Amino acid sequence: MKINLKINGVWKEVEIDPSDYLLDVLRREGYLSVKKGCDTGTCGACTVLRDGYPILSCATLAATCDGHEITTAEGIADEMEDYAKMLAGEGAEQCGFCSPGLMVMLYALKKEIENGKVKKTKEDIRRYLIGNLCRCTGYAGQERAIFRYLGVE
Amino acid sequence: MREVKKSIPKKDSYGLIRGLPVYTDDLAPKDSLVMKVLRSPHAFARIKNIDTSEAEKMKGVHLVLTYKNVPRRVITRAGQGFPEPSPYDKFILDEYVRYVGDEVAAVVADNERIAEEALKKIKVEYEVLEPVLDFEKAEGHPSIIHPEKESFSQFNIGRDPKKNIAASYQMEIGDVDKLIKECEEDPDCVLVRERFYTQAQAHVMLEPHASYAYIDMAGRLVVVSSTQTPFHVRRQVAMVLDIPIKNVRVIKPRIGGGFGGKQALHGELLVSYAAWKLKKPVKLVYTRREVFEATYTRHPMRFDVTLGAKKDGTLKVIDFNVLSDTGAYGEHALTVLMVAGSKTLPLYNKVDGVRFRGKVVYTNHVPAGAYRGYGAIQGNFALESAMDILAEKLGMDPVELRLKNVIREGETSEIFKIMGEGREGVEMIIKSCKLEEAINRAAELAQWKKKRSKREKRESKARGIGFAVAMQGSGIANIDMGSAIIKLNDDGSFNLLVGATDLGTGSDTILAQIAAEAIGVSSDDIVVYSSDTDLTPFDTGAYASSTTYVSGNAVRLAGEKMRKLILKEGALKLGVSENEVEFDGRVIKTKEGSKSITLKELATILYYTENQKQLVADGSFVGPESPPPYAAAFAEVEVDTETGKVDVLKYTIVLDIGTPINPNLARIQAEGGVVQGIGMTLFEDVKYSKDGKLLTNNLMYYKVPSRLDVPELVVEFTESYEPTGPFGAKSVAEIGIDTPPAAIANAIYNAVGVRIKSLPITPEKVFFEMNK
Numbered sequence: 001m002k003i004n005l006k007i008n009g010v011w012k013e014v015e016i017d018p019s020d021y022l023l024d025v026l027r028r029e030g031y032l033s034v035k036k037g038c039d040t041g042t043c044g045a046c047t048v049l050r051d052g053y054p055i056l057s058c059a060t061l062a063a064t065c066d067g068h069e070i071t072t073a074e075g076i077a078d079e080m081e082d083y084a085k086m087l088a089g090e091g092a093e094q095c096g097f098c099s100p101g102l103m104v105m106l107y108a109l110k111k112e113i114e115n116g117k118v119k120k121t122k123e124d125i126r127r128y129l130i131g132n133l134c135r136c137t138g139y140a141g142q143e144r145a146i147f148r149y150l151g152v153e
Numbered sequence: 154m155r156e157v158k159k160s161i162p163k164k165d166s167y168g169l170i171r172g173l174p175v176y177t178d179d180l181a182p183k184d185s186l187v188m189k190v191l192r193s194p195h196a197f198a199r200i201k202n203i204d205t206s207e208a209e210k211m212k213g214v215h216l217v218l219t220y221k222n223v224p225r226r227v228i229t230r231a232g233q234g235f236p237e238p239s240p241y242d243k244f245i246l247d248e249y250v251r252y253v254g255d256e257v258a259a260v261v262a263d264n265e266r267i268a269e270e271a272l273k274k275i276k277v278e279y280e281v282l283e284p285v286l287d288f289e290k291a292e293g294h295p296s297i298i299h300p301e302k303e304s305f306s307q308f309n310i311g312r313d314p315k316k317n318i319a320a321s322y323q324m325e326i327g328d329v330d331k332l333i334k335e336c337e338e339d340p341d342c343v344l345v346r347e348r349f350y351t352q353a354q355a356h357v358m359l360e361p362h363a364s365y366a367y368i369d370m371a372g373r374l375v376v377v378s379s380t381q382t383p384f385h386v387r388r389q390v391a392m393v394l395d396i397p398i399k400n401v402r403v404i405k406p407r408i409g410g411g412f413g414g415k416q417a418l419h420g421e422l423l424v425s426y427a428a429w430k431l432k433k434p435v436k437l438v439y440t441r442r443e444v445f446e447a448t449y450t451r452h453p454m455r456f457d458v459t460l461g462a463k464k465d466g467t468l469k470v471i472d473f474n475v476l477s478d479t480g481a482y483g484e485h486a487l488t489v490l491m492v493a494g495s496k497t498l499p500l501y502n503k504v505d506g507v508r509f510r511g512k513v514v515y516t517n518h519v520p521a522g523a524y525r526g527y528g529a530i531q532g533n534f535a536l537e538s539a540m541d542i543l544a545e546k547l548g549m550d551p552v553e554l555r556l557k558n559v560i561r562e563g564e565t566s567e568i569f570k571i572m573g574e575g576r577e578g579v580e581m582i583i584k585s586c587k588l589e590e591a592i593n594r595a596a597e598l599a600q601w602k603k604k605r606s607k608r609e610k611r612e613s614k615a616r617g618i619g620f621a622v623a624m625q626g627s628g629i630a631n632i633d634m635g636s637a638i639i640k641l642n643d644d645g646s647f648n649l650l651v652g653a654t655d656l657g658t659g660s661d662t663i664l665a666q667i668a669a670e671a672i673g674v675s676s677d678d679i680v681v682y683s684s685d686t687d688l689t690p691f692d693t694g695a696y697a698s699s700t701t702y703v704s705g706n707a708v709r710l711a712g713e714k715m716r717k718l719i720l721k722e723g724a725l726k727l728g729v730s731e732n733e734v735e736f737d738g739r740v741i742k743t744k745e746g747s748k749s750i751t752l753k754e755l756a757t758i759l760y761y762t763e764n765q766k767q768l769v770a771d772g773s774f775v776g777p778e779s780p781p782p783y784a785a786a787f788a789e790v791e792v793d794t795e796t797g798k799v800d801v802l803k804y805t806i807v808l809d810i811g812t813p814i815n816p817n818l819a820r821i822q823a824e825g826g827v828v829q830g831i832g833m834t835l836f837e838d839v840k841y842s843k844d845g846k847l848l849t850n851n852l853m854y855y856k857v858p859s860r861l862d863v864p865e866l867v868v869e870f871t872e873s874y875e876p877t878g879p880f881g882a883k884s885v886a887e888i889g890i891d892t893p894p895a896a897i898a899n900a901i902y903n904a905v906g907v908r909i910k911s912l913p914i915t916p917e918k919v920f921f922e923m924n925k
């Protein structure tokens with residue numbers, strides 16, 4: 001079947017199988033920042049935005065996204081440049097496999113904070129980001145960058 | 154020092170954070186055929202019959218591999234230097250399957266869907282055999298896991314497959330039995346005898362194992378793989394395909410973590426064989442479930458520990474008797490066992506006698522292999538828990554007990570010479586050791602004195618603080634070799650080519666810093682390319698905490714040579730002798746300052762106008778010894794006395810890693826190690842059903858630490874300078890993971906008075922012990 005997706009601002013007609021997950025479709029279409037870490041909705045590496053809200057693309061059927069707007073790390077990287085520099089400044093992207101998914105989630109979190117939906121406290125931020133696993137860094141370095149980026153004391 | 158001891162960002166940070174396509178699966182050709190593997194549903198079975206005809210008939214299926222149509226060549230996948238200390242006990246595919254998840258057959262098809270369909274069409278008839286699932290009953294079990302005649306070891310590793318023993322080892326310094334007996338009879342002596350267990354832990358690097366292979370324009374095989382050991386992969390692939398090494402090229406792109414799990418070959422052999430046969434690109438990307446079920450775990454171990462000490466706290470004797478479970482194949486069996494002693498026992502180097510004995514048994518579990526810590530974390534849990542038990546018996550402050558007995562600069566341990574990895578070690582006088590300073594500093598940061606004396610109890614919560622020290626190594630002495638090539642470019646920048654393997658650790662970056670420091674230029678001017686067997690020089694790979702020390706020294710040597718070449722060519726150009734010029738990183742000038750030329754100008758001239766030549770320098774290094782990094786750590790925990798749940802509130806660790814080449818990256822390594830260690834201590838646990846099926850085969854059943862499990866982390870480095878290391882550096886990759894099990898167990902004891910001797914320390918265990 002064919003579906004239409006607006007990926008990172010550009011409408012695309014994409015040929016899919018009804019059983020395809022969004023993750024595989026996006027990777028097939030060349031959005032390779034979307035990573036497959038687990039395939040079971042448990043690691044966060046495949047996080048993308050659908051109409052501005054984060055979803056796990058490995059647990060979302062592509063067919064359900066017909067007509068929707070999808071944003072991947074490729075689409076927000078320029079806007080997130082400051083954060084990228086802060087994370088690199090901490091040395092807190094080790095293997096980097098979790099980094100794009102985390103950046104997407106952080107992008108969504110920032111919007112939520114701006115809209116007053118999430119409180120700007122360390123605890124709330126951690127809870128929001130809990131689904132983004134990182135096996136390398138022990139999280140502390142990531143959080144030094146994230147808290148700085150969000151201006152949390 | 155200008156370029157080292159400096160926290161520059163990682164060289165690959167731009168691409169990694171933005172999610173550029175840099176990992177194996179991102180790079181595989183779009184038209185790659187897809188390989189899928191049929192895995193055994195039985196813990197132990199013989200394939201009586203396998204019928205692949207239906208699968209082969211399917212449209213889009215290119216190849217079906219079984220033990221019947223692949224060469225029967227016995228190998229080890231361990232990914233170690235040659236000759237490997239691991240037994241050759243594995244075939245590409247075999248008629249025996251030895252654990253749930255073992256490879257039965259592989260299908261190559263146009264795409265994943267067809268490959269999976271085809272797997273379902275393969276009919277297998279098994280003769281199910283009685284599996285060995287309890288490692289304490291494996292020795293002499295009626296089921297023999299490796300009955301095949303072909304398996305062997307490259308040298309004597311104490312293997313006895315008829316008894317299910319993959320390896321064994323023993324060494325003794327002094328007469329340990331006699332010393333223990335004397336201690337028993339001496340009223341002035343205290344003896345501790347305890348048994349400890351450590352569990353299997355899964356690596357859970359975020360990128361699953363992946364590889365693809367294709368044929369290049371010269372008809373050679375190119376393998377791209379998420380491996381820690383490209384040169385070992387090249388050697389083994391050539392061996393299995395029975396083609397010369399020169400016909401194989403292995404490239405390691407960025408890797409999404411490894412922790413030892415990608416030291417071994419997983420998938421590369423099958424993918425290479427299929428690509429070589431089909432002359433088409435073939436890729437194999439593991440699912441997360443396959444990573445759990447069919448790669449590696451940490452070796453579970455049982456320790457019987459005896460410690461004897463004088464009433465004044467002088468340690469007299471240590472005895473370790475170890476049983477280790479290597480699972481279905483003997484990969485890293487001997488060496489992980491030995492490290493459980495060789496990288497723990499020298500901490501207490503002043504004893505009169507020390508003995509280390511152990512056996513490694515085969516079972517029908519997921520094979521165990523290399524995993525960060527590599528035996529040391531297991532041994533450390535046993536040793537450092539026992540030390541706290543001893544301290545209590547002696548009525549001594551555990552910190553004082555350590556301070557009285559730990560190794561110091563200028564000292565040695567006979568163990569260094571006796572125990573290497575798989576063979577004899579090398580003598581080593583410790584040239585850098587700030588363990589004593591680290592202990593004192595960590596105690597101060599953690600407020601040990603204050604927090605220890607006052608046991609806090611509020612409602613159902615009890616707090617306690619616990620302590621442990623640790624050591625590791627820096628590469629495998631006399632075995633691990635790294636090398637580097639540096640070439641000058643026509644704009645005055647440099648390419649650094651290294652075989653070393655950055656698996657996310659940041660080694661490309663710190664090696665660039667070392668090169669820059671040695672040449673005397675800025676690390677901005679170093680462009681790194683690593684881990685490509687055609688283009689970069691040899692390196693044994695990223696394991697055993699070797700890269701900074703071994704590969705780093707190779708880079709330093711190459712850099713120093715390059716600096717000399719620059720001075721020589723500069724002097725020639727300026728028409729003076731070499732000792733009349735100096736180089737400040739930008740300009741080569743005569744010492745009195747009358748003549749000068751910039752490096753950029755010199756480079757341009759060298760490549761385009763006069764006396765044209767390429768400046769290139771090389772370096773290679775094999776560690777004459779393996780200087781240990783050290784750590785002293787304090788864990789502060791809160792135990793819920795109603796449920797037994799343990800929260801780590803604060804973890805303080807002070808490390809002696811010599812010179813931290815890049816303090817930020819070193820710190821992240823330490824933090825990441827500590828958190829992985831906390832996971833192992835409190836909840837990570839590989840579990841099987843009664844018939845040997847892995848229960849923890851996804852991230853819901855196997856829990857790794859989330860950001861809410863991370864305590865306040867306090868990480869500091871004590872200044873030490875390792876004279877044999879590059880600019881004073883030792884290793885940092887593994888030392889961080891070693892202390893949490895013992896430090897946390899000791900803290901729990903100090904909080905609620907129960908001693909948990911088996912990992913992980915789950916709420917059930919604490920609760921049960923508290924209510925005994």
Ligand code: FES
Pocket residue numbers: 035036037038039040041042043044045046047056057058059
């Ligand atoms: S791949 Fe989607 S959550 Fe892990």
Ligand code: FES
Pocket residue numbers: 092093094095096097098099133134135136137359409410657
């Ligand atoms: S940096 Fe490797 S998983 Fe996060």
